[in-house]
Amino acid sequence: MAAEFDDQKGGFWVIDLTGCYDAVRTVRRSVMHLTPGIVAVLDEAKLEKAEEISLRWHTADRAEPDVLGQFVVGSQTARLVGRVVSLGGESVRFRRGQHAYRPPYDRGRLGDKFEDRHESYIEALLSGVSCRVLTLFAVQGTAEPEAPWEEVAGRWSIRSKNLSVSVSVSGNLFRAEDLGTGRAWSVALTPLGIPGG
Numbered sequence: 001m002a003a004e005f006d007d008q009k010g011g012f013w014v015i016d017l018t019g020c021y022d023a024v025r026t027v028r029r030s031v032m033h034l035t036p037g038i039v040a041v042l043d044e045a046k047l048e049k050a051e052e053i054s055l056r057w058h059t060a061d062r063a064e065p066d067v068l069g070q071f072v073v074g075s076q077t078a079r080l081v082g083r084v085v086s087l088g089g090e091s092v093r094f095r096r097g098q099h100a101y102r103p104p105y106d107r108g109r110l111g112d113k114f115e116d117r118h119e120s121y122i123e124a125l126l127s128g129v130s131c132r133v134l135t136l137f138a139v140q141g142t143a144e145p146e147a148p149w150e151e152v153a154g155r156w157s158i159r160s161k162n163l164s165v166s167v168s169v170s171g172n173l174f175r176a177e178d179l180g181t182g183r184a185w186s187v188a189l190t191p192l193g194i195p196g197g
Helices: none
Strands: 002-006 010-016 024-034 038-058 070-074 078-086 093-098 120-141 150-152 155-160 163-170 173-178 184-188
Touching (some): 010 184, 024 173, 024 184, 038 078, 038 163, 078 155, 120 155, 120 163
Antiparallel strands (some): 002 010, 010 024, 024 038, 038 120, 070 078, 093 120, 155 163, 163 173
């Protein structure tokens, strides 16, 4: 639906995913990347009727989300600090899961059994006829203290020795800004008629 890329500050793209799902009126994903290590993803969906909505993020290693949707995935040299937030005011449950093929979906057409890698994921679960979910990611070095995503007055920020970033979704304006460099993306989104949007 829209995209722009810049070697100095990163890029953004907006994708219509409606055709990928059943029983939905519209699904849209907007992604902002601020170089070098910030990604903000806004998922918006309007369903045909109220039902349970699940958003999963597969992680490179096990990650356990807390009640606020914060999670950390780490390696020896870097960590990914994430947070999942519902912008519509719905109650959200967070959990860690592990992918597994279950019969009869564990075999191909010729009867060959799929290899189960037991991929770990974090999941946000909510119920409703629509949703607006913001996911925030920041890459940090393991030598610096862990800095979480914090929310103040409808803005989410993360601050550390080498990082000072703010992300906001206000009405139909999605914005991410590196407060240290001034690099920013602002994207005006087409309204979907979702609460909080």
